[in-house]
Amino acid sequence: MAMIKKAAVLGLFAAALALSGTVRAQEGAVPKGVPHLDHVFVIMMENHGFHQILNNPDAPFINELANSTNLATNYFAVGHPSSTNYLETVGGSNFGIRSDNYPDWHDANCVPNLISGFTTTDHPSSPLVCPIAGSGADAATPAIDCTNEVQTTPPNCYDDLDGTLSIPSAPKTVGKSLADQLAERGRGWRSYQESLPAGGADTVNISDGFFTNNTDFTSYLSGFASWSIQNVTIPAVQNQTQAQGDIVYLYAVKHNPFAYFKSVQEDTIPGGGLRNVRGFDGPEGLYAELASGDVPAFSFIAPNQCNDQHGRGNAGPFCNFDVSDNGTQSGLNGTEIYRGDVTVQMIVKAIKKSPAWREGNSALVVMWDENDYTATPNQVMVIVDKNYGDKHVKSGTFYTHFSLLRTIEGGLGLPCLNHACDASTNTMTDLFRRGDGDGDDK
Numbered sequence: 001m002a003m004i005k006k007a008a009v010l011g012l013f014a015a016a017l018a019l020s021g022t023v024r025a026q027e028g029a030v031p032k033g034v035p036h037l038d039h040v041f042v043i044m045m046e047n048h049g050f051h052q053i054l055n056n057p058d059a060p061f062i063n064e065l066a067n068s069t070n071l072a073t074n075y076f077a078v079g080h081p082s083s084t085n086y087l088e089t090v091g092g093s094n095f096g097i098r099s100d101n102y103p104d105w106h107d108a109n110c111v112p113n114l115i116s117g118f119t120t121t122d123h124p125s126s127p128l129v130c131p132i133a134g135s136g137a138d139a140a141t142p143a144i145d146c147t148n149e150v151q152t153t154p155p156n157c158y159d160d161l162d163g164t165l166s167i168p169s170a171p172k173t174v175g176k177s178l179a180d181q182l183a184e185r186g187r188g189w190r191s192y193q194e195s196l197p198a199g200g201a202d203t204v205n206i207s208d209g210f211f212t213n214n215t216d217f218t219s220y221l222s223g224f225a226s227w228s229i230q231n232v233t234i235p236a237v238q239n240q241t242q243a244q245g246d247i248v249y250l251y252a253v254k255h256n257p258f259a260y261f262k263s264v265q266e267d268t269i270p271g272g273g274l275r276n277v278r279g280f281d282g283p284e285g286l287y288a289e290l291a292s293g294d295v296p297a298f299s300f301i302a303p304n305q306c307n308d309q310h311g312r313g314n315a316g317p318f319c320n321f322d323v324s325d326n327g328t329q330s331g332l333n334g335t336e337i338y339r340g341d342v343t344v345q346m347i348v349k350a351i352k353k354s355p356a357w358r359e360g361n362s363a364l365v366v367m368w369d370e371n372d373y374t375a376t377p378n379q380v381m382v383i384v385d386k387n388y389g390d391k392h393v394k395s396g397t398f399y400t401h402f403s404l405l406r407t408i409e410g411g412l413g414l415p416c417l418n419h420a421c422d423a424s425t426n427t428m429t430d431l432f433r434r435g436d437g438d439g440d441d442k
Contacts, residue, residue: 188296293355
């Protein structure tokens with residue numbers, strides 16, 4: 001299991017980390033076909049398939065953006081659940097993690113899945129996720145999942161990609177991400193997470209922006225007395241467990257992929273620690289840094305779970321989960337879709353007003369992590385906007401999250417990483433090209 005604590009394995013782990021040349025060998029050449037990029041902004045939305053968002057009247061801004069910029073019409077998420085897709089987008093691998101489990105924060109005795117060979121799953125349930133590091137084999141992705149994310153009898157199986165393609169385990173996967181690559185080259189990155197608490201991301205799994213999984217409610221409970229309004233009695237909060245259960249999971253660490261990496265948790269790469277995980281508001285938040293133009297080469301932007309179209313069950317009707325999911329727009333919570341649309345509009349407008357958007361080449365990606373868990377191909381919408389080059393491009397080329405990583409790495413001058421190096425992974429040249437015939441795309 002991932003929690004194995006054996007001296008022999010730890011010795012192997014230490015040796016693997018010491019061999020920096022071995023680790024670096026898991027990276028390939030810098031991908032070609034993408035112009036130099038000075039800034040890349042990625043906005044990650046949640047749990048809706050391509051045809052649930054395309055032409056959805058509750059998402060007018062998103063559809064206007066898709067029609068006026070560039071759109072991938074044959075793009076697929078790599079699996080389920082969310083955390084897996086986030087890791088694949090920034091690291092080119094699932095790293096042996098096919099669950100939404102929380103990180104096992106700062107546990108030096110926890111052997112990473114790449115080394116232990118263990119795959120973390122949601123079903124059957126498994127332990128917390130060891131900090132990602134070292135190198136080894138990641139988990140295979142089947143064409144159709146009838147076990148991990150399926151808990152019904154008989155199973156209603158899910159397509160991990162398009163329902164036909166599977167991805168075998170890669171035996172030489174390295175536990176690195178875009179953050180490591182950028183930090184090693186003296187370039188910056190940020191993970192902007194809406195509703196991150198003021199104390200930061202360290203050891204925080206969930207938060208409503210104020211309270212977290214670490215909050216000790218026992219000191220507050222005496223102040224939670226029953227009270228009445230209009231002859232209706234509101235019961236008191238009785239205990240710590242009840243108080244924790246009342247937290248609306250707005251920030252979720254599963255949507256902050258960099259927090260799973262040991263190098264980020266322990267701040268072992270220059271400028272690469274958890275201080276690069278920031279909220280949306282405040283003097284060092286997303287909107288302030290966009291306004292000042294003080295933004296890094298790569299910005300990963302995750303709205304909270306009421307604003308990314310994911311939804312929560314205890315946050316009121318405007319944030320409720322969809323009534324039903326069948327791969328179509330029928331049964332969706334329109335107010336939740338609209339909240340996400342307005343949120344995207346606010347972020348996109350702030351990016352385009354930023355001085356950073358006007359400097360050099362910048363690209364903005366609006367994407368969804370996975371579909372709605374129906375037995376349909378895991379196709380999602382990906383919109384690419386740029387301050388240069390071609391517009392109104394509709395690409396039918398087969399792309400995945402690995403393609404996006406490969407493309408971003410090419411634009412930022414970074415070597416391809418893990419499955420982004422696969423021969424089957426296409427570079428998104430048509431959506432990112434300059435298109436002026438000057439040869440910069442080569």
